[in-house]
Amino acid sequence: MKIQSRFALTSVTVVDGLGREPRPHHAVVVEHGRITAVLPMSHYRPDADVHEIDLDGHFVMPGLIDAHVHLAGGRADMSDQELGVIAEPKLMRAMRSVHQAQKLLKRGFTTARDISWNGLYLKRLFHEQELPGPKVIACGPGLTRTGGHADLFQFTDLLTGRIVEVCADPPRDDHPPVPPGKCRQSVGPSEVFRGR
Incomplete structure (x- = not known):
């Protein structure tokens, strides 16, 4: 499965790997293989050019x-x-x-x-x-x-x-x-x- 060049992982809990507390209800925006934004869902604005992947209940962390x-x-x-x-x-x-x-x-x-x-x-x-x-x-x-x-x-x-x-x-x-x-x-x- 090829993922589009612009996508957003929505409603995820972000673990940043820096020792801070996990941040629930966030969006992670990726463009051309690079993370361009990590922000609370309250600040996320849908874009028609960005494919959204709803991952409510899932965690995102550095590989x-x-x-x-x-x-x-x-x-x-x-x-x-x-x-x-x-x-x-x-x-x-x-x-x-x-x-x-x-x-x-x-x-x-x-x-x-x-x-x-x-x-x-x-x-x-x-x-x-x-x-x-x-x-x-x-x-x-x-x-x-x-x-x-x-x-x-x-x-x-x-x-x-x-x-x-x-x-x-x-x-x-x-x-x-x-x-x-x-x-x-x-x-x-x-x-x-x-x-x-």
Whole structure:
């Protein structure tokens, strides 16, 4: 949804972020992406060129900033971070990363600094304003030591679908439990993901 270049959020409670008491029954006027006025509803005058959005009962505050997120689109937990992310197709991770970013926006985060490949694309996607999302400050992929956290090159064989040896650690809902540290052969990422 594209919002018109001039709009007013009416009947809102304004929290200015400066420690003052919230100010109920206010209007916030925005023109071309910039707030041009914050005033009590008693001083607000409707204008035919300004699209009004009635938000009675809602709050308006400065956007929050999350300075460290990974919008990688994976479903991994702490026990299988790299494998849980790369074992899924890139397109699935890309779609999931859009949803992750939109969840941030719904929680009041209007800016996010992302460390992932997807952030480079999300930045452009949300800047075009075809989809709602936060402003993304994209760092690209993180730096790592060889074999360290985020060194996905150690999984090159897995990504190309060759037979590799994969260690299965804690059980997950989508594959049966495997004794800790036991290694098994797999023919590709889909088998690893299913736990076969």
